Amino acid sequence: MEKLKGIMQLLRKECPWDQKQTPQSLTKYAIEEAYEVEDAVRSGQVHAIKDELGDLLLQVVFQSEMYAEQGQFDFNDVVNAIIEKLIRRHPHVFDQENYDTLTAEQVKQLWDQIKQQEKQQRGETTSRLDQIKHGPALTQAQDIQENVSNIGFDFATVNDAMKKVHEEWAELDEAIMTKEPSKIEDEFGDCLFAMINVGRKLNVSSEMALLSTIQKFRQRFAFIEQTAFAQSKSIEDMTLAEMDVLWEQAKLQQK
Known part of the structure; x- marks a missing residue:
């Protein structure tokens, strides 16, 4: 970590692109890298997972370095903050004498309860949905x-939920x-x-289902490009009918 932090400090001094970055300009890269981690884990390719986790870690180090330059906090402060939070939110692990054995669901409820208490102590308005x-x-x-849904604000059945879809679809038409x-x-x-x-x-x-569909679309469109x-x-010169024929071939290959 010290070597990585040193490299980051050097880049901030010597690299024009790194020098011009701000905490605001970098946030989009942190989001992109998080998605890259998800994609790598989905692929199951260990080398890719390791590589993408490194890219995500770099975003944490980069942000921390910029705030350190402002005299706000540094990477060590970030690490210490998460250590304190983990200990504070896992009393069933670090204070076992006062806690019974909990199920995974009970642990989640305890975590959420402690988060709410922390917000109240900071004087923040709280809501059930703050934890989202x-x-x-x-x-x-x-x-x-x-x-x-946990407090009963939900449709009773899938059919009831589907009726809501049809209702909203009609309103979209209008x-x-x-x-x-x-x-x-x-x-x-x-x-x-x-x-x-x-x-x-x-x-x-929904997130996983859509990601799966996106991946499927990518593969099928790549087949069209490769076949063309x-x-x-040139795929740019192909008609929609020609591309549809290749699309159907790609679907058969995937099956």
Whole structure:
């Protein structure tokens, strides 16, 4: 870690690109690297996982170095903060004398309870939904739905949830007729939210399902490109009908 921190400090002094970065300009890279980690883990390729974890770690070191330059905190402060938080939020591990053995679900409930207590101590307004992280929208939606479901704010069955999808779809149709962008966006979002709820009730992760579909699309489109190249054709000059034929071939290959 000391060697990595030293390299980062040198880059901030000597590399024009690294010098011009700010905490704000770098956040998008942290998000991208987190997704790269997910993709690598999904692939199961150990060397790729190791590589992407390193890229993600670099983002933490880079951000920490910029704040250290401002005299705010450094990488060691970041490490110490997470150590303190882990100990504080795992009393069943670090204070076993006062805690019985807990199940995984009870551990999660204890974690959330301690987070709420921490916010109250800081004088922050609390809500059940505060515990939902501001991550990918699909994941946020599913986590919010799961959270409120725990107190009974939920459709009774999958069929009931599907009825909501049809209702929102009809409202989207109406919004499209108005040609008002804000209304269309609003109703489109409602449709997505309703679909995610159906997936949740079917024990389907919307995030994972969509990522799987994206990967499938990437592979099929790559097949179209490769086949076109093998036939000495430019994909830009192919008709939609020609590409559809290759798309169907790609689907058969995947099966």
